[in-house]
Amino acid sequence: MNLFGVLDISGSALTAERIRAEVIAVNMANAQTTRTAAGGPYVRQQVVFQSSGGAPAVGFEDLLAAAGQGPRMSSGEGPEGVRVAAVVPDRTAPIERYDPQHPDADKDGFVALPDINPLTEMADLMGASRAYGLNSSAIQATKAMIASSLEILK
Secondary structure, X not given: OOHHHHHHHHHHHHHHHHHHHXXXXXXXXXXXXXXXXXXXXXXXXXXXXXXXXXXXXXXXHHHHHHOOOOOXXXXXXXXXXXXXXXXXXXXXXXXXXXXXXXXXXXXXXXXXEOOOOHHHHHHHHHHHHHHHHHXXXXXXXXXXXXXXXXXXXX
């Protein structure tokens, strides 16, 4: 893989992590939404990543093979990046809370609230933020290597 391939991989990861952070922000904003256009409470969304380009991801066996420690298990050149395969709804049931004064309460006085834990969402957001930052650093390092290569070729 050349240095421009590294830029493509990190660039695709930046896009995927940005989408992940946006979905998390929407989840947090709708943590108390009890009524949506579809009816019922808001349903938490999750992002599913997938290797792009159809090439298999490099696994532990591939790393051993590259180091000369074992046979290569997968075919292909390795990953070409990451993409968001889907944004899927969480399958957990809504939380039922007794609040007979709420406008969306049922006949028994219970309100269905989204099962969104702010701590979980913040931890996911921190993970997305850190992954974004690391990929940004990888792009900066790659740009510096390309610049150094051009200086050497002068």
